[in-house]
Amino acid sequence: MRKIKWGVLGTAGIARGCTIPGMKTAENCELYAIAGRNPEKVEAFRQEFGFEKGYNSLQALLEDPQVEAVYIPLSNDLHYEWVLKAVKAKKHVLCEKPLAPTAQQIRELFAAAKENGVLLMEAFAYLHSPLQLEIRDVVRSGKLGDILYMESQFTYSSHDLSNIRMRKETFGGSTYDLGVYNTSQILFMLDKKPEKIQAMADFSEENIDVHTSALLSFGPDCRAQAVCGMELAKGKDRRIDHLGIHGTEGSLVCDAQFNQKGLLSYTVTIGDRAETFTVDTPDNYGLEVAQLGRCITEGEERHVSEAFTIANAEVIDEILKVIGY
Numbered sequence: 001m002r003k004i005k006w007g008v009l010g011t012a013g014i015a016r017g018c019t020i021p022g023m024k025t026a027e028n029c030e031l032y033a034i035a036g037r038n039p040e041k042v043e044a045f046r047q048e049f050g051f052e053k054g055y056n057s058l059q060a061l062l063e064d065p066q067v068e069a070v071y072i073p074l075s076n077d078l079h080y081e082w083v084l085k086a087v088k089a090k091k092h093v094l095c096e097k098p099l100a101p102t103a104q105q106i107r108e109l110f111a112a113a114k115e116n117g118v119l120l121m122e123a124f125a126y127l128h129s130p131l132q133l134e135i136r137d138v139v140r141s142g143k144l145g146d147i148l149y150m151e152s153q154f155t156y157s158s159h160d161l162s163n164i165r166m167r168k169e170t171f172g173g174s175t176y177d178l179g180v181y182n183t184s185q186i187l188f189m190l191d192k193k194p195e196k197i198q199a200m201a202d203f204s205e206e207n208i209d210v211h212t213s214a215l216l217s218f219g220p221d222c223r224a225q226a227v228c229g230m231e232l233a234k235g236k237d238r239r240i241d242h243l244g245i246h247g248t249e250g251s252l253v254c255d256a257q258f259n260q261k262g263l264l265s266y267t268v269t270i271g272d273r274a275e276t277f278t279v280d281t282p283d284n285y286g287l288e289v290a291q292l293g294r295c296i297t298e299g300e301e302r303h304v305s306e307a308f309t310i311a312n313a314e315v316i317d318e319i320l321k322v323i324g325y
Contacts, residue, residue: 001027001028002028002297003027003028003029003030003293004028004029004030004068004069004092004293004296004297005030005032005033005066005067005068005069006023006029006030006031006032006033006067006068006069006070006071006289007032007033007034007035007053007061007062007064007067007069007070007071007091008020008031008033008034008035008045008051008070008071008073009035009058009061009062009070009071009072009073009074009082009086010035010036010058010072010073010074011034011036011038011041011042011045012073012074012075014073014096015045015071015073016045016048018125018259018285019071019073019123019125019285019289020045020049021283021285022125022283022284022285022286022287022288022289023071023285023286023289024049024286025282025283025286026286026287026289026290026293027290028290028293028294028297029286029289029290029293031049031050031051031052032051032052032053032066032067033051033052033053033054033055033061033064033066033067034046034049034051034053034054034055034061035054035055035056035057035058035060035061036055036056036058037056037057037058038056039056042054042055042056053066058082058085059085062085062086062089062091063089067091068091068092068296069091069092069093069094069292069293069296070086070091070092070093070094071093071094071095071123071289072086072093072094072095072096073096074096075164075170075171076098076101076164076170076171076172076176077101077169077170077171079095079096079098079099079100079101080100080101080105080108080109082095083095083099083100083109083120084108084109084112087109087112087113087116087118087120088112088116090116090117090118091118092118092119092120092292092296093113093118093119093120093121094121094123094288094289094292095120095121095122095123096122096123097122097123097124097180097181097184098122098171098176098180098313098316099120099122099309099313100313101171101176102313102317103310103313103314103316103317106309106310106313107310110306110309110310119292119295119296119302120306121288121292121295121302121303121304121309122304122309123288123304124181124184124288124304125259125284125285125287125288126181126185126258126259126284127184127188127288127303127304128284128287128288128291128303129259129281129284129287130279130280130281130282131254131256131264131266131279131281132185132188134266134277134279135189135243135245135252135254135266136188136189138252138268139189139190139245139247139252140191142249143249143250143268143270144245144246144247144248144249144250144251144252144268145247145248145249145250146221146222146247146248147189147190147222147245147246147247148221148222148223148246148247148248149222149223149224149225149244149245149246150186150189150190150223150224150225150243150244150245150246151224151225151227151242151243151244152181152182152183152185152186152224152225152226152227152242152243153182153226153227153228153240153241153242153243154178154179154181154182154227154228154239154240154241154258155178155211155227155228155229155230155232155239155240156178156229156230156232156238156239156240157230157231157232157233157234157235157236157237157238157239158210158230158231158232158233158234158235159230161206165177165230166204166206166208166230167206167208168206168207168208172206172208173208173209173210173212173230173325174201174208174209174210174211174212174228174229174230175201175209175212175228175316175319175320175323175325176316177228177230178228178229178230179212179214179226179228179316179319180312180316181228181258182214182226182227182228183214183216183226183312183315183316183319184308184312185243186216186224186226187308187311187312187315188308189245190218190222190224192218193218193311193314193315194216194217194218194224194315195217195218195219196216196217197214197215197216197217197315197318197319197322198214198215198217198322199212199213199214199215199319199322199323200212200213200323201213201323201324201325208325209323209325210229210230210231211228211229211230211231212226212227212228212229212319212323213225213226213227214226214227214319214322216315226319239257241255241256241257241258241260242254242255243255243266249270250268250269250270250271251268251269252266252267252268252269253266253267253269254266254267259284259285260281261281261282261283261284262280262281263278263279263280263281264278264279264281265277265278265279266279288303288304291303
């Protein structure tokens with residue numbers, strides 16, 4: 001098995017706490033280089049995770065010919081700039097969601113990746129989860145009948161106001177940070193685009209949406225609700241992850257957290273009979289890195305495709321437009 005030499009552009013918390021530990025579980029991944037603007041943090045990452053190289057400049061990492069692929073965990077406002085720089089440097093790219101602030105910018109990034117002969121994929125780790133794949137199989141099997149209503153919710157407690165997720169200039173807010181999970185989950189399960197979108201939101205003094213609810217209509221008999229929020233309980237560590245899918249024949253409910261690993265369950269109710277199923281779920285972050293690696297070396301199709309990423313971004317564009325973000 002050929003290993004891909006990966007570089008990580010940035011020392012963000014999601015890189016340290018989630019993605020890099022996941023990368024270490026991917027057999028076709030070599031943690032080659034780490035870059036950041038803080039030399040002390042770069043060196044700490046290099047020693048902690050065993051990177052061969054450490055760079056105090058993001059551009060310096062992109063100029064290293066040994067780097068084949070890069071993971072970008074930077075703040076939302078930096079995604080477009082550094083994805084574009086990375087693909088122009090002929091690096092394959094895995095970038096955190098949202099890939100860019102608008103669908104049009106995302107189209108530009110995919111066009112640039114094609115022009116430079118590299119692969120680009122949005123980092124929706126949870127979409128690689130065996131749990132999500134199995135639930136989608138249940139929906140597509142027809143076991144629940146025709147889907148009438150679906151709800152996807154992701155709500156957690158507030159951040160400190162210094163957090164980039166709480167600032168508009170860094171494209172913070174609940175829709176960009178959390179709602180992209182809900183809309184992508186709805187599109188992933190239903191496998192079609194909404195015909196109409198309605199939405200409402202509460203805004204903070206910093207002019208970011210701290211709670212947003214969107215209703216997606218997929219015709220006269222199928223609707224979905226995406227609910228996201230950042231103020232579930234101030235000063236407390238609480239969150240809600242909820243998926244409910246209701247059809248003409250039955251319902252499915254799952255309250256496992258997005259990107260949770262381990263033995264996870266969901267319950268299917270048909271008539272008066274409820275049955276719970278358990279899925280052994282590995283580290284989703286490792287799964288997505290391994291999958292993109294196979295796309296590079298074996299020509300496998302990207303699990304999170306260009307078409308899917310653009311479709312989800314178009315939904316987010318419309319939600320933000322409706323709520324006046």
